[in-house]
Amino acid sequence: MSSSPVAAFAPLRHPAFRALWIANLASNTGLWIQNTGAGWLMTSLDPSPVMVSLVQAAAMLPVFLFALPGGALADILDRRAILIAAQIWIAAAGLLLAVLAALGLLGAWGLLALTFAIGTGTAVIFPAWAAATPELVPQDDLVQAVALNGVGFNLARALGPALGGFVMAAAGPTAAFALNAVGFLALLWALVAWRRPVERRSQLPPERLPSAVRAGLRFATAVPAMRAAILRACALFFFASAVWALMPLVIREVLGLGPAAFGAMLGVAGFGAVAAGTVLPMIRDRLSQGRLVFFASLLAYAAMALLAVSRHWAPAALAVLIFGAAWLAAGSTLGAAAQMTAPAWVRARALGVYHLAFFGALAAGSLLWGWVGTRVGVPAALLICAGSGAIAAVAVRPWRLVNFAQDLAQRVKARRGEKAATLLPKAEDPASVLKELLHDDSGRVLEVVRYQVDPDDVDGFLAAMKHVREVRLRAGAAGWRLYRDLARPDCFTELWAVDSWTEYLRHTVRLDEVDRAALALVVEMHRGGQGPEASRHLNVEP
Template identity: 30%
Template sequence: MRPGVVSPQSDVRHTPGDAPPPHSTFGSLRIRNYRLFFTGQVISNIGTWMQRIAQDWLVLTLTGSAAAVGITTALQFLPMLVFGLYGGVLVDRLPKRPLLVFTQSAMGATGLALGVLTLTGEVQVWHVYATAFVLGLVTVVDNPARQTFVSEMVGPDQLSNAVSLNSANFQSARLVGPAVAGVLIGAVGSGYAFVFNGLSFVAPIAALLLMRTSELRQVERTPRGRGQLREGLRYVAGRPELLWPIVLVGFIGTFGFNFAIWLTAFTHTVFHSGAQTYGLLNALLAAGSLAGALLAARRGTSRLRMLVAAALVFGLLEIVAALTPSFWLFALVLIPIGMFGLTVNVTANSSIQMATDPAMRGRVMALFMMVFTGGTPIGAPLVGWITDTYGPRVGFAAGGAVSALAAVVIGLILTRIAGLRLRELRASAIWREVVNPEPAHHDSVPSNVAAAATERARSRTPVAA
């Protein structure tokens, strides 16, 4: 058995009564450990969204600059860009549950620190910058750990469902958090939103401590050794069904997901409104994202053609939103933008996880998160500068144009250059072959869909000199 591959014995941890229906929208919630995890994350995610709204609005209040909001966002995601792959190596080596207890505690502490500074009237913009950077450092480990821990709570048949429900969880909190934050900021200021976020991390920490470790699927941890980071990069580079989706979400994450910049700028500059309007726009974006997450949870598979199509529509809708003349039309277009943006995220996330060997999953998901969120330090200041210089409409349209163009180009690469047939490349089939490879053929011929696709790509694509 390969290191890190879940054995058939360890993969059967639940009684028949615990096994969820394969296509139930909320099937993963029948598993006790995942239900605890999900509940804790609901509370924590509400606090996280409250802090995001309060942080952006505080920076805009202190500086009056959309570029400063972009710098704050960039600092929060810069550690992921620089150290993201090292975080994945650590996640593959360390037990994930105690690791998450540590990271969630540290994230709660950053919220409380910023809350105290704000409530005492001592906060300055560099405090927000510093807090954002520290939070980013913790996220380097926390993000891939949370992403990959899901597979230890649920089985392969429920992984796609659980990933989608995690996104639905996050987007549900996005409906509540901005609305509460908008009211709270208008009534008593940003400080209490930061304090609530810090205290909200008590819920996921308690959930992690209450889990039954005997019901977690056992995945062999990768032993310490040299060259593990390069090994992860080579692993992705040799698999087009992993490489090109990661490249696509990198472009979209860098240029298409700068909503903190665009929505603050539209609220402040175009619509001449306040924090309540900003919270409303975020809530509408979240409503669309929630719908996209629930639709993804209902689907049993994650297909690359869905990823490419959703990315194209997402970019085109951003261009449409940038050109809308009225507030309410702009607000309504945010709903489908949220839906297709979330579809891109969930489809890429679940298809990549299911196509990856468990021993490599931490490093692969760290790379996925690194390019998806780590590109923000590059994109956010650039988009912020374009928004400040040429106006919010031009900034929003530029982000949408880059996203749409990336979808077209990578869609052509997947279908013509890499030789992948999008109708055949179903992530659930790839997962089954990775977890249970046929021993008679494993070492002799590529038996899974991913390997077959790679072989087709190599045979059809000339090797560059």
């Protein structure tokens, strides 16, 4: 695909993605209209600062509570069904909100409860929708599809509050809440119309929610590329949140402008995000993912510093425009890195962890920089944040955003060339007297593989075992270790464990062609009379 402005919209040529993207834009715009209407309505129901601030808390808190379990459900059940169920939940809550507002029966705590209910549905949708994106576009269009999702989110963020304010002024909160419900109904219709390819049913029992959540956390913390995406996202959004948190005060206190200017500034940020999404394919041809995130982060902090010293709307608008572009470029690249790192079996729950970190960094950063702004003033807070954010961007740069599967495939191809496939170690079948113990509650299963390596190949073997470790962890291993025999330095023992016999079987079927090729590399380095010896052990409580 040629890198041009047209390439930026290439994912929209796929009908399913196009329909869902447009519907998602309508849904997100309605959500921002609802949030604006809820915040304004609370100033009438209970104008205390605590209650007004609780509206945003009620919208954000569900992400911390339900993003990971929602992602786990989207992995172990049908993602389309999860998305449809969440949309029905949100539409029902939105319609109830509109009806109660129209009848004059909506109180302050009822508003918070229904806002929390809507936030719960969106918390489930975030990881499920992100995990479904690779099913809607081919691999070549995935990064730009993620960028277009970011463009849509920023467009909704720019348009929603402005439309919400207009609707509230013209027709009141009932109309704002009704528009939100209509937006989610539009997305519900698009999801119902989506014909997701039928997956091959596994013969293994479905994962249980607690173990699925643990597997998602384990994957996100154990796989280096996923850790890097999460860490760099936290570093970016913790500091970048200062602009969104302090923007109203910049407009009102520093520039001396009103709410119309605030809406316009949000629109400028959205336009910057759209512009960045258009040129992003050309930038990606010249910069790796890691360098793109690094330079976009520095650009965002430079824009933040410009906003801090601006005393006129023109340079402030330029700063916000640049910030919106940098925010989209860095954020969409990090999101794509997280999506491409996680294999299909764990993608939604791993992205749930990513979104939890994303929103956690935004919330924590907003609180901190808001507090700093009250202590030293808004311009000084933005300058401090810009400087410390740039330092953080340099500090986290060594964490590489590498697509493990692509990197491993290249390494395997370079080492193996055209060699025939190698048989992997295979342990003996379980003894018949123990087979009744092998089930979903069997307890931990340990596999032991013993290798004998030529002394000249030890360095290469250790390098290859780093990839084996990541293969095991990516497929769901609960732990992995490699030991060297002190008496026989040419002998190594690999140990890896899973939580149950059923998890062991799942681990086996999760291995793809590249994973098996990586395992085959170390088998080819074995110099024993036969292949490496493998054995399986069941944890026994004395």
